[in-house]
Amino acid sequence: MKRFIAAVVAGALTASLAQAGVTEDDLKNDQTITDQIVTNGMGRHLQRYSPLETLNKDNVKNLVPAWAFSLGGEKQRGQETQPLIYDGIMYVTGSYSRVYAIDVKTGEEIWQYDARLPEGILPCCDVINRGGAIYGDKFYFGTLDARIVALNLKTGKVEWRKKIADYKAGYSYTAAPLIVDGKVVVGNSGGEFGVVGMVYAYDAENGDLVWTRPMIEGHMGTLNGEPSTMTGELNATWPGDMWKTGGGATWLGGSYDADTDTLVFGAGNPAPWNSHLRGAGTPLEGNKGDNLYAASRVGIDPSNGEIKWHFQTTPREGWDYDGVNEVVPFTDTAGNKRYATADRNGFFYVLNREDGAFLSATPFVKDISWASGIDETGRPIFNEANRPGNPSAAADGKKGEVIFASPSFLGGKNWMPMAFSQRTGNFYVPSNEWGMDIWNEPITYKKGAAYLGAGFTIKPNYEDHIGSLKAIDPSTGDIKWEYKNDSPLWGGVMTTAGGLVFTGTPEGKFIALDDETGEVLWSFQTGSGIVGQPVTWEQDGEQYVSIASGWGGAVPLWGGEVAKKVNYLNQGGMIWTFRLPKQLASNN
Numbered sequence: 001m002k003r004f005i006a007a008v009v010a011g012a013l014t015a016s017l018a019q020a021g022v023t024e025d026d027l028k029n030d031q032t033i034t035d036q037i038v039t040n041g042m043g044r045h046l047q048r049y050s051p052l053e054t055l056n057k058d059n060v061k062n063l064v065p066a067w068a069f070s071l072g073g074e075k076q077r078g079q080e081t082q083p084l085i086y087d088g089i090m091y092v093t094g095s096y097s098r099v100y101a102i103d104v105k106t107g108e109e110i111w112q113y114d115a116r117l118p119e120g121i122l123p124c125c126d127v128i129n130r131g132g133a134i135y136g137d138k139f140y141f142g143t144l145d146a147r148i149v150a151l152n153l154k155t156g157k158v159e160w161r162k163k164i165a166d167y168k169a170g171y172s173y174t175a176a177p178l179i180v181d182g183k184v185v186v187g188n189s190g191g192e193f194g195v196v197g198m199v200y201a202y203d204a205e206n207g208d209l210v211w212t213r214p215m216i217e218g219h220m221g222t223l224n225g226e227p228s229t230m231t232g233e234l235n236a237t238w239p240g241d242m243w244k245t246g247g248g249a250t251w252l253g254g255s256y257d258a259d260t261d262t263l264v265f266g267a268g269n270p271a272p273w274n275s276h277l278r279g280a281g282t283p284l285e286g287n288k289g290d291n292l293y294a295a296s297r298v299g300i301d302p303s304n305g306e307i308k309w310h311f312q313t314t315p316r317e318g319w320d321y322d323g324v325n326e327v328v329p330f331t332d333t334a335g336n337k338r339y340a341t342a343d344r345n346g347f348f349y350v351l352n353r354e355d356g357a358f359l360s361a362t363p364f365v366k367d368i369s370w371a372s373g374i375d376e377t378g379r380p381i382f383n384e385a386n387r388p389g390n391p392s393a394a395a396d397g398k399k400g401e402v403i404f405a406s407p408s409f410l411g412g413k414n415w416m417p418m419a420f421s422q423r424t425g426n427f428y429v430p431s432n433e434w435g436m437d438i439w440n441e442p443i444t445y446k447k448g449a450a451y452l453g454a455g456f457t458i459k460p461n462y463e464d465h466i467g468s469l470k471a472i473d474p475s476t477g478d479i480k481w482e483y484k485n486d487s488p489l490w491g492g493v494m495t496t497a498g499g500l501v502f503t504g505t506p507e508g509k510f511i512a513l514d515d516e517t518g519e520v521l522w523s524f525q526t527g528s529g530i531v532g533q534p535v536t537w538e539q540d541g542e543q544y545v546s547i548a549s550g551w552g553g554a555v556p557l558w559g560g561e562v563a564k565k566v567n568y569l570n571q572g573g574m575i576w577t578f579r580l581p582k583q584l585a586s587n588n
Contacts, residue, residue, distance in 0.1 A: 021137040021153065022086060027179055028258060034538050037085045038134045040176035041417065042535060044256035045329045048419035048494045050536045054543040055580045056498035060512045060522045062584035066544065067107030071100065071573030078552020079573055080415070082131040082176065082492065082533035084139075086153070092548065092575055093129040097143040100575075101156060104539065107577065111156035115143045122170045122448065124192045125554035130253075130415070131176035131533070133184065135204050140184050142173030148186055148202060160207035164188055164200060169447050171195050175253035180263065180302045183210055187250025191268040191322070194451035197248030199265050199300060211305035215248035215267035215293050221305050229306060237290040239279040245445045247271030248294040252324040252415055259329065259337060260353055262308055263300040266324035266341075270294035274440040274453030275318030276390040276400070290315035295323035297341060299356050309356035313343045315379065318387050319370055319438065320409035320454075321345040326417055329353060332475050333425040340474050342418055342429045344411030347374060350474055362477025364470060365412035365431050367461055370405050388440045388454065399439055399455075406435035408458040408562075410488075410554060417533060419493040419501065424515050426480060427472045428501050430489040433461045434562060458560035466562065469493065469503060471518060481518035487566045490553050492533030502545065504530025506555070506569055510547050510576065528572025542585075546577045 022038050030036070031043035034052050042048050055063065071079060077095040084091045089110060090102040097115035102108065121144045132141035138150045138159055145167040150159040164186065165171035170193020178185045183201040191197065197215035202208065211223045217232025238246060247270045254265035270278055270291040279289035292310070295317040299308040314321045321344040328340050338359065339351040346368040347361045358378030370387070371380040389401025410432065418429040436458045443453030460466050467485030472478070491504040500521070501513045506529035512522040529551025536545045550573040556563050 053498040066579040069575040076573040078126045078128040079548040079550030080128040133177040135179040146171040189251035191249035194245035213305040216246035218243040257329040264327040268322035272453035346412035367406040402439040408436035417492040419495040421495040490531040494534040502534040
């Protein structure tokens with residue numbers, strides 16, 4: 001009998017330990033639990049808003065460095081990570097698929113994990129990683145060879161590792177995973193290689209694949225290892241067999257709307273870039289040539305991967321205006337529950353939370369040339385003369401007409417996350433004012449080879465700035481203020497109840513701005529360009545702020561004339577952490 005009781009107690013203890021760590025409630029309430037950060041976006045809605053107000057407009061000038069941590073060695077390049085903080089430990093990912101666990105009080109390393117990357121990986125836009133996820137006693141992140149890895153929080157030991165897709169075909173993975181109801185939900189990268197965009201849900205405990213949802217019509221989803229339903233309708237908006245290598249990569253990950261129990265993922269550009277090959281050269285009957293669900297936002301049921309709704313921002317896309325930009329659930333100043341997304345195509349969209357239906361769209365960058373506006377249905381009013389020309393119409397059949405398009409293919413807003421303030425009701429959107437010469441070329445698909453069918457050169461639109469951080473009223477689309485920066489903005493934004501907006505610049509400045517005026521209230525030179533994502537939390541009665549510094553990402557690789565403008569910037573790899581000392585919190 002005693003042995004039986006002991007066994008029961010031991011079993012209960014084991015079950016208790018298995019449930020220890022970060023829970024679904026922790027994830028749900030991450031925004032309001034201010035001594036930890038366990039989700040990308042400081043909440044699965046990706047608002048990047050902190051209710052902390054100890055640090056405010058009056059005392060932010062007293063913010064001082066607490067510690068700095070080097071990501072080290074020769075493996076620097078772009079550092080686009082967002083730190084996570086739990087139980088006294090900060091978790092950050094680094095370039096080349098590395099993970100660090102750091103003592104949050106001292107800045108000392110606890111453990112480090114380096115993924116063993118094979119030769120021949122094909123990352124599109126630098127060897128970056130945008131962060132991880134925490135659930136239970138595990139840390140989850142993706143690798144450049146398209147795997148998802150679960151590590152033990154305390155030791156860094158691999159608990160499980162699963163292959164997402166074939167890196168030799170051009171697949172990779174760089175986004176932060178999303179945890180919902182015990183599932184690790186991830187996307188894929190590789191849209192420039194003719195991959196098929198997909199959303200995958202894995203069992204957080206053992207890594208078993210639960211469901212998949214392709215983003216390109218004609219492909220079959222799966223549920224528990226069996227075929228489920230087809231995405232869309234075969235050949236409804238794609239000609240011939242183009243759908244088989246149709247792109248639509250889900251490379252930025254997704255958000256979760258708890259109110260409607262909906263995952264919202266964006267799908268990238270259709271492949272190839274040459275839209276004439278995809279039946280989109282001229283206006284066609286109905287939606288033929290729209291190439292669904294590329295360049296779209298898609299609402300997904302987290303329990304089974306079924307599509308609830310979709311909204312396509314750029315039908316017949318031909319400028320590489322990916323539709324991956326994050327969709328942020330929010331409540332406007334009138335109490336209406338909405339979605340907001342700032343698209344690469346230069347328009348800021350507001351959608352209905354129940355069904356993703358279009359409500360409004362306004363330009364957030366200047367000089368948009370590919371469309372004259374958005375109609376009442378949410379469809380672009382195309383400027384057909386500003387579509388890159390069809391190579392088959394050229395005399396030599398090798399190069400279509402060159403046109404100048406604005407924004408450039410790197411977008412009015414690229415990956416860099418915006419923030420929503422519950423204090424002001426405004427979104428703070430990092431944007432860039434640039435255009436491009438672009439032309440189409442013939443192309444055929446070859447596994448593992450670039451599948452563009454286009455050439456391009458990016459150019460600044462203005463002499464005095466490229467980067468532009470804008471405060472936008474989502475109810476009207478009005479731009480309340482603008483902070484201009486000489487070089488492109490490529491890092492994330494955070495806002496706080498203390499009236500502050502934090503972001504960084506490629507010139508290395510980590511800055512805090514007034515959320516109502518855009519005035520710079522504090523600045524710190526980090527020594528390398530900032531393309532990371534800031535976070536804030538409280539510890540021992542003080543407010544802390546952290547940011548990754550390390551120049552890289554797509555701009556120096558793809559930026560054309562813009563890349564030449566910033567080629568003097570130094571690479572790096574540091575996590576900078578700042579604190580507001582208690583004795584200075586009330587010192588104005």
